[in-house]
Amino acid sequence: MLAVQLESVALRTSAKYDSSSLICPSRSQSFALRSFGNSAADLLILFTSTDEEKIVPDSAPYQTKTEIHCIGGKDYHIQSLKDRQQYHDPDDVASTAGISSSNWPIFGQVWPSGLVLAEIMSHHDIDGLRILELGCGLGIAAMILTERNASVIATDQHHMSQVFMAHNSRINDVVATTFALCDWSQVITEFGKFDLIIGSDLLYEDAHPKLLAEFISAHCKPTAEVIMVDGGRKLGGRFDRLMLEHGFNNNSPQPSDEFDHVEKFKGKVLHYRCSPSNPGNLMEAPL
Secondary structure, three states: OEEEEEOOOOOOOOOEEOOOEEEEOOOOEEEEOEEOOOOHHHEEEEEOOOOOOOOOOOOOOOOEEEEEEEEOOEEEEEEEEOOOOOOOOOOOHHHHOOOOOOOHHHHHOOOHHHHHHHHHHOOOOOOOOEEEEEOOOOOHHHHHHHHOOOEEEEEEOOOOHHHHHHHHHHHOOOOOOEEEEOOOOOOOHHHOOEEEEEEEOOOOOOOHHHHHHHHHHHOEEEEEEEEEEEOOOOOHHHHHHHHHHOOEEEOOOOOOOOOOOOOOOOOEEEEEEEOOOOOOOOOOOOO
């Protein structure tokens, strides 16, 4: 496994990855990787950007928009892709990761379930917790947590998530969140385990419930909490059964009007606690 810890780096879509350096053409500099192995295909980017440069350039070959969303009683400017017709993968970075052209723009949308998760994270008790967000997309929930001084790692399979997340943090005067590329089919031992794992609208394909439940189980501390905002894509029931099989207790709240103000949200909040009688994980990560 290769890993990178970068400080003050602005990543652009044209950035190239290899096993010895991360090259950022916009700055014509290379940064050494901290290596855990020899495979460039196993590259794990732990990315923190505090660069003042505009990370989403005006000349980018895709169109964006900026909207204001009220979260936790505060307005945030969120830059996203203009629509789901946008696509830019000249170096096949996304396609190599298994992201099709039709799925490429999904990361860059403001989804109702993502706003619900961000709202929950604006007031959830996070004191002393180590937090992992899965499928962070634009990184709205992670940004809210970072603003609250939480210890959080935001992850996504899409390499462009880190670009938009860092930009949205900058335009809202929030310190950038640590980001990692993440494949649910593999345990990332460098992650260790977490007190709280969160995500929203993650169940798109038939394989996702099993992959997600196993990944969560492998990275949870014995008393961990899991909050998933299901976007209502019909795979929530299967995911729930698999979480119970992994020894989690379902503490999901009863349906309420708490999130009626979030336009087009038709999903539900799934809330789990790791059970002391957890029968064991199919995959393991170190504490």
